[in-house]
Amino acid sequence: MKLRVLSADELRRSLPMTDAVEAMKHAFAAFSSGVATVPQRLAVAVPPDDGLLLVKPALLPGKGLGAKLVSVFPANVQKGRPMISGLVVLLDETTGEPMGLCDGGLLTALRTGAASGAATDLLARADAKVGAIIGCGVQGRTQAVGIDAVRELEEIRLFDTDAAKMEGVAAEMTEILRARLVPTSSPEEAIDNADVICTATTSTTPVFPGVGVAVGAHINGVGSFTPAMCEVDDDTIRRAAIFVDSREAALREAGELIRATESGLTDPEEWTELGEVVESSRSGRRSDHRISFFKSVGLAAQDIAAAALAFERAAELGLGVEVDLG
Numbered sequence: 001m002k003l004r005v006l007s008a009d010e011l012r013r014s015l016p017m018t019d020a021v022e023a024m025k026h027a028f029a030a031f032s033s034g035v036a037t038v039p040q041r042l043a044v045a046v047p048p049d050d051g052l053l054l055v056k057p058a059l060l061p062g063k064g065l066g067a068k069l070v071s072v073f074p075a076n077v078q079k080g081r082p083m084i085s086g087l088v089v090l091l092d093e094t095t096g097e098p099m100g101l102c103d104g105g106l107l108t109a110l111r112t113g114a115a116s117g118a119a120t121d122l123l124a125r126a127d128a129k130v131g132a133i134i135g136c137g138v139q140g141r142t143q144a145v146g147i148d149a150v151r152e153l154e155e156i157r158l159f160d161t162d163a164a165k166m167e168g169v170a171a172e173m174t175e176i177l178r179a180r181l182v183p184t185s186s187p188e189e190a191i192d193n194a195d196v197i198c199t200a201t202t203s204t205t206p207v208f209p210g211v212g213v214a215v216g217a218h219i220n221g222v223g224s225f226t227p228a229m230c231e232v233d234d235d236t237i238r239r240a241a242i243f244v245d246s247r248e249a250a251l252r253e254a255g256e257l258i259r260a261t262e263s264g265l266t267d268p269e270e271w272t273e274l275g276e277v278v279e280s281s282r283s284g285r286r287s288d289h290r291i292s293f294f295k296s297v298g299l300a301a302q303d304i305a306a307a308a309l310a311f312e313r314a315a316e317l318g319l320g321v322e323v324d325l326g
Contacts, residue, residue: 001097001098001324001325001326002099002322002323002324002325003098003099003100003101003322003323003325004099004100004101004311004314004315004320004321004322004323005100005101005102005320005321005322005323006100006101006102006103006310006311006314006319006320007320008103008106010314010319010320011102011103011106011107011110011310012106012110013317013319014309014310014311014313014314014317014319015107015110015306015309015310015313017110017113017114017117017145017146017149018149019309019313020110020111020113020114020117020306020309021114021117021118021121021146021149021150022118023111023114023305023306023308023309024111024114024115024117024118024302024305024306025118025122025278026060026063026278026305027060027299027301027302027304027305027306028115028118028245028273028274028275028278028299028301028302029275029278029279030060030063030275030301030305031245031246031273031275031299031301032273032274032275032276032278032279032281033275033279035060035061036058036059036060036061036301037058037059038057038058038059038299038300038301039057039058039300041054041055041056041300042054042055042056043055046071046073049073049074049075050073050074050075051071051072051073051074051075052071052072052073053069053070053071054068054069054070054071054072054086055067055068055069056068056069056070056298056300056303057300058299058300058301058303058304059093059304060301060304060305060308061093062093063304063305063308064090064093064304064305064307064308065090065091065092065093065096065304066088066089066090066091066100066303066304066307066308067088067089067300068086068087068088068089068104068107068108068300068303069086069087069088069104070084070085070086070104070105070108071084071085071086072084073085074202082105082138083137083202084105084108084109084138084139085103085104085105086103086104086105086108087101087102087103087104088100088101088102088103088104088107088303088304088307089101090304090307090308090311098325099311100307100310100311100314102307102310102311104303105138106138107303107306107307107310108298108303109138109139109141109142110142110306111302111303111305111306112139112142112143112146112200112222112296112298112302113139113141113142113143113144113145113146114142114146114302114306115146115220115222115245115274115296115302116143116146116147116198116220116222116294116296117145117146117147117149117150118146118150118274118278119218119220119243119274119294119296120146120147120150120151120196120218120220121150121151122274122277122278122284122285123218123243123277123284123285123292123294124147124150124151124195124196124218124285124292125195125216125218125285125288127195128151128153128195128196128218129151129152129153129154129155129195130153130154130155130156130157130193130194130195130196131144131147131148131151131153131155131156131157131179131194131195131196131197131198132156132157132158132159132190132191132194132196132197132198133156133157133158133159133190133198133200134159134160134187134190134191134197134198134199134200134201134207134208134231135159135160135199135200135201135207135223136158136159136160136162136165136166136168136169136200137160137165137200137201139200139222139223140158140160140169140198140200141169141172141173143198143200143220143222144156144158144169144173144177144179144181144198145173145176145177146198147196147198147220148177148178148179151195151196152178153178153179153195153196154179154180155179155180155181155182156177156179156180156181156182157182157183157184157189157190157191157194158170158181158182158183158184158190159183159184159185159186159187159189159190163183166183167183169181170182170183187207187208187209188208188209188212190208191208191212191213191214191217192212192214193214194213194214194217195214195216195217195218196217196218196219196220197213197217197218197219197220198219198220198221198222199219199220199221199222199223199224199231199232200222200223201223201224201231202223202224202229203223203224203229203230203231204228204229204230204255205230206230206231206232206233206236206256207231207232208233209233209235210232210233210234210235210236210237210238210239211235213236213239213291215289215291216287216288216289216290216291217291217292218285218291218292218293218294219232219236219240219291219292219293219294220294220296221254221256221293221294221295221296222296222298224254224255224256224297225253225254225297225298226253226255227252227253227254227255227258228255229255229256230255230256230259231256232256232293232295233256234259234260234263234265236291236293237256237257237260237265237266237293238265238266239291240290240291240292240293241272241285241286241290241291241292241293242257242266242270242271242272242293242295243271243272243273243274243277243284243292243293243294243295244257244271244272244273244274244294244295244296244297245273245274245275245295245296245297245298245299245302246273246297246299247268247271247273249297249298249299250268250271250295250297251268253297254295254297256295257271257295272284274294
């Protein structure tokens, strides 16, 4: 039994964003149609610094079987260590034998960027020209790549409370993206007349004022993933058509939507799963004048779809190290 192990660089080379976006569309559709098997993820709290271990298995028939172990340790930021890390293991769908292993933190960032790329492709106005990224960590980087892949943006504005991190992203990614990267001094400046806005933070309070969101803008909210977190304010939710990766998961984990539901600002029955838009069973953008808000808390189906594509490409390109497990 041989296990292919991919390094971070090999994983990036095996998972080009345009292909990853299409893989995410398939994963969302498989989830919403019931084709994919995605059990509720298991969460293990790790004291004393609010650490969290998530165990996320999934089966996409004909595409992939596997699981992700991902840890979220916020205190790592002060230690100079990654806040999110983990592993993804891909199994042979017919025998159950392990066949692939890669970094879970990087795969999470790549597939989350691809998910926002998919949502932007399906929901943002076709003439979108200005993007905005709030939060310039690993997730913020792939958010920029995701939206840049599906729209011909002229510029992507950046904001982060850590100015050095923001400037670093602008310098590092200039050659990667088609759009011009523009650091800003405030969230308000970043979102001013922006057509596509991405939030990639773990904030517990809204990261920009909803009143400043332009008519017809599209928002991808991917940073918050617990009831205690909240990146988007009530004004935004009141003005927006709501799209989610999973209604059930959003009601359980998306802090801003949980609060808005409890206060009567929004009705989950009116939310649309992105997979339903892919399948055309429900409509996406209905008007160029309505704000659309895609809230993603992450699905294991996304991880397995991305991993299956990455290992398929890696085998074709001869990437990775094969380990004989005996």
